[in-house]
Amino acid sequence: MKLTSFNHFIGEGFEGVFKNKSMAFASIATTAVCILMLGIAFLTMKNIEFNVENIETDINITVFLDEKMTEDEVSAFKGIVLKNSEIESIDYISKDEALKRFVAETGLPEELASDLVGALRASFEIKLRNNKDEQSVIDVLSQMEQIVKINTPREAMKLLIDLKNFIQATSIAIISILVVVGVILIGNTIQLTVYIRRNEIKIMKYIGATDWFVRWPFIIEGLFIGFFGTIIPLIILFFAYNFFVNIFNQAVSIDSEKLIDFMPIMDVYQELVPIALILGLGMGIVGSMIIIRRHLRA
Numbered sequence: 149m150k151l152t153s154f155n156h157f158i159g160e161g162f163e164g165v166f167k168n169k170s171m172a173f174a175s176i177a178t179t180a181v182c183i184l185m186l187g188i189a190f191l192t193m194k195n196i197e198f199n200v201e202n203i204e205t206d207i208n209i210t211v212f213l214d215e216k217m218t219e220d221e222v223s224a225f226k227g228i229v230l231k232n233s234e235i236e237s238i239d240y241i242s243k244d245e246a247l248k249r250f251v252a253e254t255g256l257p258e259e260l261a262s263d264l265v266g267a268l269r270a271s272f273e274i275k276l277r278n279n280k281d282e283q284s285v286i287d288v289l290s291q292m293e294q295i296v297k298i299n300t301p302r303e304a305m306k307l308l309i310d311l312k313n314f315i316q317a318t319s320i321a322i323i324s325i326l327v328v329v330g331v332i333l334i335g336n337t338i339q340l341t342v343y344i345r346r347n348e349i350k351i352m353k354y355i356g357a358t359d360w361f362v363r364w365p366f367i368i369e370g371l372f373i374g375f376f377g378t379i380i381p382l383i384i385l386f387f388a389y390n391f392f393v394n395i396f397n398q399a400v401s402i403d404s405e406k407l408i409d410f411m412p413i414m415d416v417y418q419e420l421v422p423i424a425l426i427l428g429l430g431m432g433i434v435g436s437m438i439i440i441r442r443h444l445r446a
Contacts, residue, residue, distance in 0.1 A: 171337040179377025182326035189319035212269040212297040234281040334435030374432025
């Protein structure tokens, strides 16, 4: 392709966008909504995966003890548990320590929180040598009469994974619908440009222009629409995500670094940007190719 021809195609494609401003705007807006949905779903799923991985790498089992146990019985129980070779360490959390943690995490006044001390139990936090041994350790612990309850992060992980799967399925359905609508709108935008330039196309074909020479300006017009419809939501998401993370970390009284961690936006965008560009530009190419191919066959 000659440089002069390339410049001609770029110019014609860019001009085509502005010839049909209302349709081009609708096409860009639909593409933008599609990419925005993709971005929100992708950011959510990546952060869920990130937090699940963090939980998996630092699994602690919490066992709550019978209130009737004396200090000597607690010490003896700790020694028995530590004999298990699958356990790396065990920390005793008294009722008073549990209350201090509760106050620190919730921000409640200590006078108010102290009323809840009766509902708190002493516990052990058990760290495993290998997370794969979690279930076998739980099976052993569940047989001990001194333990009244066992908590494990697996329940939180299951909830996160279920949420991720729901978001993924819902997003695929919505994005699929938006892609179809976007392709149709882009096709209609290109069709208007084809209609406006129909006489020019006939003359070009008459003097021997190839089909691809006729196609390229419309393909590039579709690419422009797809590009603008992709870049705009990506920029919005970039600033909105950082804003949300900052507000969340400042506003939530619970220690958010322990409750939930957010991935750096640039780490997510390394994967999201190529996917979004492929989808957005692909919508532009498909929409323009369908219409111009139909016109050239007519």
